[in-house]
Amino acid sequence: MLLNLFNEMRAAKVPVSVRELLDLINALKHNVVFADMDEFYYLSRAILVKDERHYDKFDRAFAAYFDGIQHLDQHIEALIPDEWLRREFERSLSAEERAKIESLGGLDKLIEEFKKRLEEQKGKHQGGNKWIGTGGTSPFGSGGYNPEGIRIGNEGERQGRAVKVWEQRDYKDLDDQVEIGTRNIKVALRRLRKFARQGAENEFDLDATIDHTARDGGLLNIQMRPERRNTVKLLILFDIGGSMDAHIKASEELFSACRTEFKHLEYYYFHNFIYEGLWQNNARRHNERIPTQDVLNKYGEDYKVVFVGDASMSPYEISHAGGSVEHWNEEPGYIWIQRFKQKFKKIIWLNPYPRDTWHYTHSIGMVRELVDDQMYPMTIEGLEAGMSYLAK
Numbered sequence: 001m002l003l004n005l006f007n008e009m010r011a012a013k014v015p016v017s018v019r020e021l022l023d024l025i026n027a028l029k030h031n032v033v034f035a036d037m038d039e040f041y042y043l044s045r046a047i048l049v050k051d052e053r054h055y056d057k058f059d060r061a062f063a064a065y066f067d068g069i070q071h072l073d074q075h076i077e078a079l080i081p082d083e084w085l086r087r088e089f090e091r092s093l094s095a096e097e098r099a100k101i102e103s104l105g106g107l108d109k110l111i112e113e114f115k116k117r118l119e120e121q122k123g124k125h126q127g128g129n130k131w132i133g134t135g136g137t138s139p140f141g142s143g144g145y146n147p148e149g150i151r152i153g154n155e156g157e158r159q160g161r162a163v164k165v166w167e168q169r170d171y172k173d174l175d176d177q178v179e180i181g182t183r184n185i186k187v188a189l190r191r192l193r194k195f196a197r198q199g200a201e202n203e204f205d206l207d208a209t210i211d212h213t214a215r216d217g218g219l220l221n222i223q224m225r226p227e228r229r230n231t232v233k234l235l236i237l238f239d240i241g242g243s244m245d246a247h248i249k250a251s252e253e254l255f256s257a258c259r260t261e262f263k264h265l266e267y268y269y270f271h272n273f274i275y276e277g278l279w280q281n282n283a284r285r286h287n288e289r290i291p292t293q294d295v296l297n298k299y300g301e302d303y304k305v306v307f308v309g310d311a312s313m314s315p316y317e318i319s320h321a322g323g324s325v326e327h328w329n330e331e332p333g334y335i336w337i338q339r340f341k342q343k344f345k346k347i348i349w350l351n352p353y354p355r356d357t358w359h360y361t362h363s364i365g366m367v368r369e370l371v372d373d374q375m376y377p378m379t380i381e382g383l384e385a386g387m388s389y390l391a392k
Helices: 002-011 018-029 037-048 052-066 082-092 095-103 107-120 163-167 184-189 206-215 242-261 292-298 333-343 355-360 362-370 380-391
Strands: 140-142 195-204 224-230 233-239 264-270 304-308 347-351 375-377
Touching: 002 018, 002 052, 018 037, 037 052, 233 242, 242 264, 292 333, 304 380, 333 362, 347 362, 347 380, 355 362, 362 375, 375 380
Parallel strands: 233 264, 233 304, 304 347, 347 375
Antiparallel strands: 195 224
């Protein structure tokens, strides 16, 4: 069973090794967790994932493998010994319930009927008064009511409790190791790169070595030079969550390409629009907010600034104090864009929506005006045009 889970993790590009799989198996052998899907999820993640950046890929792989596991009730009859059933039932029943069960034939009859229905039932059932399932008045199942009943699965109040843990992926960090589908993204970004010799002399200079050796009459004279490094400094800010969930893949590809192409790269997240706080870790975005003014003060005017977002929101989120959908912003969002323009020489906005749809959304027009119409579609052509503007 865990081998297939391991294969799902590898297919999802979670960097998990056989050693970690063996650690998980060993933990289960020692009953670190038992019969609790939530606990198994957290244990698996703690052992298999060593970097928070891969949490989202882990969640997707976990969900893909365990999809449908809640529908396996009909296959558990061979796994439930009579002694265990009797002990669990007797421990959970009140004196009144025990008396009523005895009046209906006793616990032995209840267990016998339970196993019989497991054999007869062929699929999931919800509601009704006979089959094992959720709701209804059957003596067996979850979320229903019957005074002499057996609870199989979750309590009614906890339906879907485990699956929600790994399916709740709002405001996840972008994955900077996503497999790039095309080299064209990197090629477009290279329009912005500028190289210069920097740092200590630690790179072998073949041409200068040949020249100096020849001048010295053939006596080898090795020459070194500073390494050529990309001197462009890029500050990129991603809109995350909400309507941008539809553009996660494109944002991740762009982020991953930027991490490859630019040595001096700084990134932050925001939601819908720029206000007084930014963050770099979405899991702790409410507790570890970074004042936007600190970001403005931290980076020099030589940084190129790129905003990535669909710019689709209520106009009040841009134009009014208190317009944010998440908190009370003391100042309108447009003021913060103006401060970025005052600090940095070049700013562009990349929009994942096609250019021919921009005029349908009023807020997109407002953002285009704020960035002096330097909004570009997040296509190869748009990236090339945006990089060319920043490189001027």
